[in-house]
Amino acid sequence: MVGFLVGEALRDxxxxxxxxxxxxxxxxxxxxxxGSFLLLSGNLGHAVSAWRDRLRVIVYLKQEPSxxxxxxxxxxxxxxxxxxxxxxxxxxxxxASLKKTLGKxxxxxxxxxxxxxPASLEVTPTADAATPEGARRLVExxxxxxxxxxxxxxxxxxxxxxxxxxxxxxxGLGFGGVLGIAAILTVTTATTLVLHARRHETEIMRLVxxxxxxxxxxxxxxxxxxxLLGAALALVALAIAHAFVAPKLVPLMAAALGLGRVDFLPVxxxxxxxxxxxxxGALGGLLARGRVAA
Amino acid sequence: MIAMDRVSKVFSVGPVKVPALTDVxxxxxxxxxxxxxxKSGAGKTTLLKLLYRTEVPSEGDVEVLxxxxxxxxxxxxxxxxxxxxxxxxxxxxLPGRTVYENIAFVLRVLGTPRGxxxxxxxxxxxxxxxxxxxxxxxxxxxxxxxQRAALARAIVRRPALLLADEPTGNxxxxxxxxxxxxxxxxxAGGTTILFATHQARLATGLRRRxxxxxxxxxxxxxx
Numbered sequence: 174m175v176g177f178l179v180g181e182a183l184r185d186x187x188x189x190x191x192x193x194x195x196x197x198x199x200x201x202x203x204x205x206x207x208g209s210f211l212l213l214s215g216n217l218g219h220a221v222s223a224w225r226d227r228l229r230v231i232v233y234l235k236q237e238p239s240x241x242x243x244x245x246x247x248x249x250x251x252x253x254x255x256x257x258x259x260x261x262x263x264x265x266x267x268x269a270s271l272k273k274t275l276g277k278x279x280x281x282x283x284x285x286x287x288x289x290x291p292a293s294l295e296v297t298p299t300a301d302a303a304t305p306e307g308a309r310r311l312v313e314x315x316x317x318x319x320x321x322x323x324x325x326x327x328x329x330x331x332x333x334x335x336x337x338x339x340x341x342x343x344x345g346l347g348f349g350g351v352l353g354i355a356a357i358l359t360v361t362t363a364t365t366l367v368l369h370a371r372r373h374e375t376e377i378m379r380l381v382x383x384x385x386x387x388x389x390x391x392x393x394x395x396x397x398x399x400x401l402l403g404a405a406l407a408l409v410a411l412a413i414a415h416a417f418v419a420p421k422l423v424p425l426m427a428a429a430l431g432l433g434r435v436d437f438l439p440v441x442x443x444x445x446x447x448x449x450x451x452x453x454g455a456l457g458g459l460l461a462r463g464r465v466a467a
Numbered sequence: 468m469i470a471m472d473r474v475s476k477v478f479s480v481g482p483v484k485v486p487a488l489t490d491v492x493x494x495x496x497x498x499x500x501x502x503x504x505x506k507s508g509a510g511k512t513t514l515l516k517l518l519y520r521t522e523v524p525s526e527g528d529v530e531v532l533x534x535x536x537x538x539x540x541x542x543x544x545x546x547x548x549x550x551x552x553x554x555x556x557x558x559x560x561l562p563g564r565t566v567y568e569n570i571a572f573v574l575r576v577l578g579t580p581r582g583x584x585x586x587x588x589x590x591x592x593x594x595x596x597x598x599x600x601x602x603x604x605x606x607x608x609x610x611x612x613x614q615r616a617a618l619a620r621a622i623v624r625r626p627a628l629l630l631a632d633e634p635t636g637n638x639x640x641x642x643x644x645x646x647x648x649x650x651x652x653x654x655a656g657g658t659t660i661l662f663a664t665h666q667a668r669l670a671t672g673l674r675r676r677x678x679x680x681x682x683x684x685x686x687x688x689x690x
Binding site: 174177373374376377378379380381382383384385387388 | 519521541542544545546547548549550551553559561562572573575576577578620624
């Protein structure tokens with residue numbers, strides 16, 4: 174019976190002809206749009222996570238403390254709420270770090286008559302404190318330290334990046350949604366053509382007492398086949414685009430966001446796109462199905 | 468097998484009521500061969516449609532194969548139709564399928580095991596003398612052959628009741644006689660037959676019980 178139903182669905186698909194092809198292309202476009210925005214959003218999400226992990230608040234000290242005083246100050250700061258870790262950076266360490274950063278231009282630092290850099294504390298915030306509000310409270314607490322000259326660092330821009338990521342996801346879903354509705358309507362048209370073409374079969378099926386499920390399931394299946402084909406084509410197009418474009422984007426992403434690679438969609442999202450394709454197609458079949466029931 | 472009790476059917480065409488059957492009552496016993504005779508528009512097709520439940524009566528009760536049809540669910544109607552074979556004036560074969568596929572299609576939609584389909588399809592084709600034309604498409608058949616294929620499709624499920632709605636109406640005498648012989652053979656196998664025709668010569672020539680319909684009323688039952 175399953176073979177019969179699938180056979181009838183494929184026969185119906187052939188009957189729908191060009192309209193079915195249009196529906197498949199529209200499903201492909203809508204899912205490719207959603208997929209590409211998900212891809213962009215996913216990689217922005219990686220950047221947001223990476224930057225949240227790397228986030229540090231720097232407390233510049235008025236004076237370089239003795240080793241014992243630095244340890245005591247670090248312990249005091251570590252005990253504050255919102256602090257996950259503290260590292261004391263002496264003036265000498267700060268200068269060494271600067272030279273390392275300057276690389277081949279490090280000789281410029283040799284001409285300094287004295288080390289101009291202050292000692293500091295590198296404070297790693299907890300996850301709660303790595304939000305704009307949490308960071309503001311942490312900066313307030315650290316600024317209140319008598320040893321603190323200045324407190325630098327904030328998470329506003331990371332948060333802006335996170336907002337951008339959410340916006341990209343929403344735009345993708347909206348864009349894909351509009352195309353998805355067009356795809357559903359096209360599948361409905363294709364299924365309606367099929368209904369017209371198979372009216373004699375339907376009449377015979379009813380006449381001989383075929384169960385309603387057997388009459389209507391091929392319609393649903395041919396819609397789902399259109400959806401699955403559209404989803405498969407969308408994933409192939411995304412994979413090809415990723416293979417060609419990602420290597421060219423890596424230097425840009427590394428410079429702008431510190432990302433060493435541009436990942437493809439995770440397995441869960443690939444599965445979601447396949448399911449979305451099947452659902453889009455089935456919805457189109459379902460909308461037309463009401464007419465055969467009538 | 469069949470019982471109609473004071474059955475009327477009225478069709479509404481906008482505000483106009485058109486009576487198709489009026490106060491029709493009769494019974495057909497299991498194994499009978501009954502001819503339903505009447506001119507075009509007398510109500511023969513409507514009466515048959517009430518029996519396989521594509522129409523419901525406006526008044527009265529219909530019972531087929533021991534089942535009152537009034538309260539039959541959709542699933543019940545499907546189950547009932549699995550035991551009724553129907554043939555029409557137009558053979559209604561599916562043009563894109565061969566004769567074999569047209570008949571096997573019925574068994575496939577009803578979920579018959581794959582192993583049985585071929586044997587039962589060829590049994591039905593042999594019963595109507597069409598097994599040598601199994602691979603032909605409907606367009607390649609004569610009208611008589613097409614009607615025999617339609618009969619094979621109707622009997623492939625071995626129904627208890629065969630409703631024939633003017634199956635010889637489009638055929639010349641020779642082809643019509645062939646179809647009649649096939650229907651007689653089917654009846655000889657134990658199937659109850661209700662055979663509708665507008666041809667008076669045919670109705671009397673069959674020498675069977677005849678129900679005569681005139682303008683939707685049953686005016687004669689010689690049973």
